[in-house]
Amino acid sequence: MTGGTADERGFARLENLSGAFAASRVLHAAVKLDLFAAVGNGATAGQVAAARRLDARACELLLNAMAALELLEKRDGRFALTAASRRWLLPDSPRHLGGMVEFEAASWPLWERLEEAVRGGQPVRTPDxxxxxxxxxxxxxxxxxxxxxxRGDDRWVAENLPLEGACRxxxxxSGPATYPMAMARAHPGLECQVFDLPxxxxxxREVLAAEGMSxxxxxxxxxxxxxxxxDGFDLVFLxxxxxxxxxxxxxxLLHRCAAALKPGGRVVIKDHIMDRELVRPTGGAVFSLMMLLTTRGRDYGRHEYAAWLQAAGMEAPTEMALPSPPFSSSLLISRKPG
Ligand SMILES: C[S@@+](CC[C@H](N)C(=O)[O-])C[C@H]1O[C@@H](n2cnc3c(N)ncnc32)[C@H](O)[C@@H]1O
Structure with a gap:
């Protein structure tokens, strides 16, 4: 049951927001110290501390905070993984989120410089x-x-983006080629190519070799x-x-993508697609600040994408929103006339 008046709930929300970084740091530290694997099928704080060579008292405080944040369960002094931590935080799980947690942990010093970026309008690291x-x-x-x-975005796209008639x-x-791998697996006849920086x-190459998809x-x-x-593609994915x-x-770039398509081909943009106020989805508005810190970009609105696509000679886009939660992005699909 939700307690308190609207004012009291508003205060609690503000207070939580101000300290929310501490909970993030609990998760970051737990992943970096490899504590989920150390808890494994159940362990006391002393066993985890010994396995990871940590200070016993400090390790127990961290494990207690992890249990309070529902990253672990604690009963009679023993810690255990939750179903979610087993699926997403155990390093040998096929759905391990650890790579993203480590990247976000490494981005921490950038967020300390947010005021500097807002004052100067420039990224705080080389946008390379x-x-x-x-x-x-x-x-x-x-x-x-x-x-x-x-999260499963690759499988959702492979199952839901209509690809009939698309050969190339x-x-x-493409980054790690996660999406084309899923699309190639779902559509054995699809020829997939990616374009990216060296x-x-x-x-x-390493990811493709490990997945047997080279x-x-x-x-x-x-x-x-x-x-x-x-050029000569039926579909350009961005x-x-x-x-x-x-x-x-x-x-x-959208002009170049349009030129890479055959007549009748489609550009598919997958991103946070923002409302006209650039405020929703919430995650997109906050993520725009990560782009301020590290690039010259931000999340763009559907009205901006629609104008750019049409200026590139493409048709007005249609939108497919991925179900939220867990997803937070949409597909904008625009056809090249012909
Ligand atoms: C945020 S990642 C997205 C990766 C992947 N498409 C995904 O959604 O998971 C952005 C990708 O764009 C690539 N990229 C950025 N600037 C580029 C450029 N100037 N030319 C080619 N690729 C570029 C990066 O190397 C990276 O792989």
Missing amino acids: MYQNDPAEARRFILAMHSLVRA LLDVG ATLSIT ERIALHTGDYHTDPLP SNVLHGEDADACQA
Whole structure:
């Protein structure tokens, strides 16, 4: 039952918001200290501390906070995994979210500089898409793979995006190729190609090899601002790419994507698609600040995408929202006349 007056609930919400970073840090520390695997099939705080060489008292405080936040259960002094932590936080689970948690933990110092970014309007790190440091590129690309796999966006798209009649797919800014792998598995006749930057593709190659999909997905190395895209496609897929670019670059890229299509082909944009006020979905408005900190982009509204697509010679887009929760994004699908 929800207690208190509307004012009291409003106060509690504010207070929680102000301290919400502490709960995030509990999760980040637990993943970085590999505590979920240490709890495994059940353990006391002393056993976890010994297994991970941690201070016993401090480890118990962290485990207690994890139990309070429903990341673990605690009974008679023993800790156990919840169904959710077993599925998403055990490192050997196929739906492990750990890559995304580690990336978000590494983004913590950037968020400390939010006021600086708002004052100056500039990203607080070089907006290099993590290409300049192989370790950063790996963390970034494996984070995308982990989030999409854990949540299931790839399977949802492969099952729900109508692909009949499509023979050739180009995924621009594909990252770990999670989506084309799912689409290739669901549609054995589909020819899939991806286009991305070199440091990203070195990780993509590893992911494809580990998944036994190297033969199904062809890779093109390039910068979509300056290098020609391959052409003759039935479908060009752009997932979580445009939010990293400013409005001019988005428009230029959509022109290039339109040119990469056969007549009658479709561009599919997958992203947070914002309302006209740029406030909903909530996650999209907050994520725009992550883009402020690291890129020249933000999440864009459906009215902006519609105008850019039509300026690129495409038809007015139709929208398919992925069910929320767990998803928070939509597909905008726009056809090239002909
Ligand atoms: C946020 S990730 C999205 C990955 C994937 N599409 C997904 O949704 O999981 C953005 C991707 O765009 C790629 N990218 C960014 N700038 C690029 C550029 N100028 N040329 C080619 N690829 C680029 C990055 O390397 C990265 O793989």
